[in-house]
Amino acid sequence: MVSIGAILTFLGQGFLYPEDKKFLKKGSTALAGLAHDLGISIPFLEEEPDLAAHQSEFVKLFIASPQGVSAPPYGSYYINSRKLLFQEGTEQVLNYYEKAGLHPPDGPEPPDHLAFELFLAGYMADNGFEALLQDFLSHHLLIWYPQFEKKLFEASPSNWFQALGLVTEELLKQLSSMEGGSYEKA
Amino acid sequence: MKRRDFLKLSASTTLALASLSLEPNQKGFFKPYNATAATGNQLPGSLGAKEIPTVCEMCFWRCPIVAKIKNGKLVKIEGNPKSPANGTRVCARGNSGVQLLYDPDRLKYPLKRTGERGEGKWAKISWKEALDEIAFNMDKVQKKYGPHALAYFDHGASAEFMREIFKTLGTESYSNEPAFFQCVGPVAVAYLTTMGYVVSGTRQYVDMANTKAMLLVGTHIGENVHVSHVREFVQGLSKGAKLVVVDPRFSTAANKADVYLPIRPGTDTALLLAWINYVIENKLYDEPFVKRNCSGFDDVKTAVKKYTLEWAAPICDLKIEDMKAAIEILAKAQPHTAIHPGRHSTWYGRGDVGRHQCLSILAALFGSVGAEGGIYFPTPIKKGHAHCTACKEEREVEEPDVSLRDNYPFIEALPGTPTADLIKATITGKPYPIKLWGINGVNIIQTIPNPYDTMKAIKNLDFIFCEEMMPGETALWSDIILPGATYLERYDAVYTYDLLTPYVTVRQPVSDPLFEAKTPYWIAKELAKRLNLDCFRCANEKEVVEEELKQMGLSFEKLNSEGGLIKFKANPYRKPNELTMPTDSGKILLSVPEFAEEDFDAVPKFIPTPAPPKGFARLIYGRSPVHTFSRTMNNLWLNHECPENYAWLNDEVAAKLGIQDGETIILENEHGKRSNPIKAKVTPGIRPDCIYMAHGFGSKSKHLTRAFKKGASDQYLITTYENDPFMGASSHRTSFVRIIKQDKVKNIPELRPLPEGFPRFEIRKS
Numbered sequence: 001m002v003s004i005g006a007i008l009t010f011l012g013q014g015f016l017y018p019e020d021k022k023f024l025k026k027g028s029t030a031l032a033g034l035a036h037d038l039g040i041s042i043p044f045l046e047e048e049p050d051l052a053a054h055q056s057e058f059v060k061l062f063i064a065s066p067q068g069v070s071a072p073p074y075g076s077y078y079i080n081s082r083k084l085l086f087q088e089g090t091e092q093v094l095n096y097y098e099k100a101g102l103h104p105p106d107g108p109e110p111p112d113h114l115a116f117e118l119f120l121a122g123y124m125a126d127n128g129f130e131a132l133l134q135d136f137l138s139h140h141l142l143i144w145y146p147q148f149e150k151k152l153f154e155a156s157p158s159n160w161f162q163a164l165g166l167v168t169e170e171l172l173k174q175l176s177s178m179e180g181g182s183y184e185k186a
Numbered sequence: 187m188k189r190r191d192f193l194k195l196s197a198s199t200t201l202a203l204a205s206l207s208l209e210p211n212q213k214g215f216f217k218p219y220n221a222t223a224a225t226g227n228q229l230p231g232s233l234g235a236k237e238i239p240t241v242c243e244m245c246f247w248r249c250p251i252v253a254k255i256k257n258g259k260l261v262k263i264e265g266n267p268k269s270p271a272n273g274t275r276v277c278a279r280g281n282s283g284v285q286l287l288y289d290p291d292r293l294k295y296p297l298k299r300t301g302e303r304g305e306g307k308w309a310k311i312s313w314k315e316a317l318d319e320i321a322f323n324m325d326k327v328q329k330k331y332g333p334h335a336l337a338y339f340d341h342g343a344s345a346e347f348m349r350e351i352f353k354t355l356g357t358e359s360y361s362n363e364p365a366f367f368q369c370v371g372p373v374a375v376a377y378l379t380t381m382g383y384v385v386s387g388t389r390q391y392v393d394m395a396n397t398k399a400m401l402l403v404g405t406h407i408g409e410n411v412h413v414s415h416v417r418e419f420v421q422g423l424s425k426g427a428k429l430v431v432v433d434p435r436f437s438t439a440a441n442k443a444d445v446y447l448p449i450r451p452g453t454d455t456a457l458l459l460a461w462i463n464y465v466i467e468n469k470l471y472d473e474p475f476v477k478r479n480c481s482g483f484d485d486v487k488t489a490v491k492k493y494t495l496e497w498a499a500p501i502c503d504l505k506i507e508d509m510k511a512a513i514e515i516l517a518k519a520q521p522h523t524a525i526h527p528g529r530h531s532t533w534y535g536r537g538d539v540g541r542h543q544c545l546s547i548l549a550a551l552f553g554s555v556g557a558e559g560g561i562y563f564p565t566p567i568k569k570g571h572a573h574c575t576a577c578k579e580e581r582e583v584e585e586p587d588v589s590l591r592d593n594y595p596f597i598e599a600l601p602g603t604p605t606a607d608l609i610k611a612t613i614t615g616k617p618y619p620i621k622l623w624g625i626n627g628v629n630i631i632q633t634i635p636n637p638y639d640t641m642k643a644i645k646n647l648d649f650i651f652c653e654e655m656m657p658g659e660t661a662l663w664s665d666i667i668l669p670g671a672t673y674l675e676r677y678d679a680v681y682t683y684d685l686l687t688p689y690v691t692v693r694q695p696v697s698d699p700l701f702e703a704k705t706p707y708w709i710a711k712e713l714a715k716r717l718n719l720d721c722f723r724c725a726n727e728k729e730v731v732e733e734e735l736k737q738m739g740l741s742f743e744k745l746n747s748e749g750g751l752i753k754f755k756a757n758p759y760r761k762p763n764e765l766t767m768p769t770d771s772g773k774i775l776l777s778v779p780e781f782a783e784e785d786f787d788a789v790p791k792f793i794p795t796p797a798p799p800k801g802f803a804r805l806i807y808g809r810s811p812v813h814t815f816s817r818t819m820n821n822l823w824l825n826h827e828c829p830e831n832y833a834w835l836n837d838e839v840a841a842k843l844g845i846q847d848g849e850t851i852i853l854e855n856e857h858g859k860r861s862n863p864i865k866a867k868v869t870p871g872i873r874p875d876c877i878y879m880a881h882g883f884g885s886k887s888k889h890l891t892r893a894f895k896k897g898a899s900d901q902y903l904i905t906t907y908e909n910d911p912f913m914g915a916s917s918h919r920t921s922f923v924r925i926i927k928q929d930k931v932k933n934i935p936e937l938r939p940l941p942e943g944f945p946r947f948e949i950r951k952s
Contacts, residue, residue: 033199084288
């Protein structure tokens, strides 16, 4: 059995800098399976991903590029009208960490990094914070995630990031349409 | 959807996920909530914010500021009310430090190039790997080619610690650029030689606030905004000071002038020599002052005799009565006449030092040196020195057989090696090979003339690295990129201000470095360690500053208890009969024998700068008041205020060429290099023989979020330059442009004909 929290943690890890080829390889299988189970189509994923190419793309998409960061993975970027980091988006998510009884991660990324927000959603799902999770999704994460995903796709990412983006979108959407009750292990 | 319907995973998906060992809540990734992390007050805006006094570095002027912190976040920057220089005022750039700190584009992690140089493909690496690799390459290049093969291009406070490493390794190939070789070198040499101190270097010791008349020659105060300097300019005008502006373009300052002289570019020295002659011939100078405090008067008198206003008028393309009216205004106000020394002085190469020497002579003739409203003396504030930053053992430095500094007899007093020579040596390997570049705090592609040569040189290197905050064009070319902390995230140094309102202040952090950015001191210390250099023995930069403060009888506690800034009494003026200049003779050298000893002119002569070739106009440039060099064009707030530059085009020329105001054109230079498309600003406020644009725009970096293809770059059009023969600075106003409209070449008509025999630039067919 795999918990919702574990799935969200997997997706969150996909948005952190890739260091391990095995994760990419196994992750491709997991993404394909999740897409099938969620009822969506995703592009074909290579069986032998190229870690170096993946790392370069990750830097360009999410960290730094002379061409400009394609899709900043921070809530604040989308929620703040001036597109600054560490602004209202960060403050909003700090509020959710507090309500879930958690201290935000120490960094170096800010607490509204997409990976951390997916981890937080997973924690809420697995630890009886269903109402809080619904509030978090509808009033925070799903406010900015679609904007992030739009920018991600505008950058014509590789199949891996397309798949990751699409599966995350669908899972969050389905989670937010749940009506009460706890999320059983899938 | 009911919970029972939610996501039934297939066996294969379950298996794949299970194999990834995902245990989100068991790894202790999240810690329990800590009540002290609560955010606190809910007052709007910056109300109730904690205030931290510090020092701006959005430009080199370094205004004292107060950072307003709320819930751990910088919410606003204001001028430090304790500062007698800027008070609560900051410029647009100062305000936008908030944007720099939280800019999503900023460099966050050390990066390593994975594609071709210039391609912009990188992988994220650890600090250990980044520094190990830099140290390995520095060591390798040094062993193979010698210490001078290591070159360092640096600018600003962030670059200083690392410069010590390069100097300790024994290289002469560091640039201290762009401060000297693209900007203040010639004016610094002129005043150091004639008056014994740098009247214009980083700052200008000219008392505009208390003057009765000012002269600006090509100085664009109000467009180059340094808050206290602009304030003094405005104070002087508001108290009734007269203003004379010499500029081919009707600048912001010209707009306020009593006499505006739209001079032919390249002929300023002719005007100044004619004025000097006029002042002497008509006995408008301060004879007792000159007799007591100056040497070389008779030489000057003889040398300038031939330069009359009548002679200068056709050369400068000015009316005799206007030239006369202007010099009479300046003479009448003496000794309270502010002959502004200028700052950016790398215009034409050969004549640059001479032009500023003329300004120095004029100030001396009016007795306005040490006088209220004239040129004044800095008030020295003895700074402490942190001995822990010095390297313990000086290594034996082997001088190269042929030094890149050898050609420039007056470079000795200035630090560094001319950038143009560093680039040439990197391309040719002569007089010695240069194989590694470190770049810190400067976008060399957008700063040094002929960026095509700079890029060619980079291709010849074994290794290149940079320390930057934003991923500009220099980062694009680097093998390793180090993310430096911004000025808002670090301690730096004790800063003293020695102008009319002296003070001491310090830079202190208002935020921890974000992401994995590191402070320049930490980076330099770690790199030095890897190179087995015993430098930087203080644990961190705070200790460095503490040691400097201690030697001044100060501490952070004391300074902060006084609002982060302590004022001193100024001592700027001297009585004429008590004046002793800091030259060997104690006098102002109107004629400089040292120059004659090196085969230069002791008193400047007019050497014409070649005029534009037929069909071309001279390219001139200046600054946007909301931008710093080419550093801030991608800053969201500043980009919003001024996203692009315009090509200023004379209205009569535009009419002849059929170009409308706001129409998009392309500029082509004398070597066929073309600009990005740029909008024309059609105006009578520029002479017909030149085209102007603000510097720093027109990034060629593909898809640069905000700056790419916004306006045009002057730098990419400056491919003709010559080195100033005194100290090696590169000239910046020696290139020419014509217009391309809808793919058709539009030659610039010559509406102001040249005097007979005036030399013209020749385009070589090659």
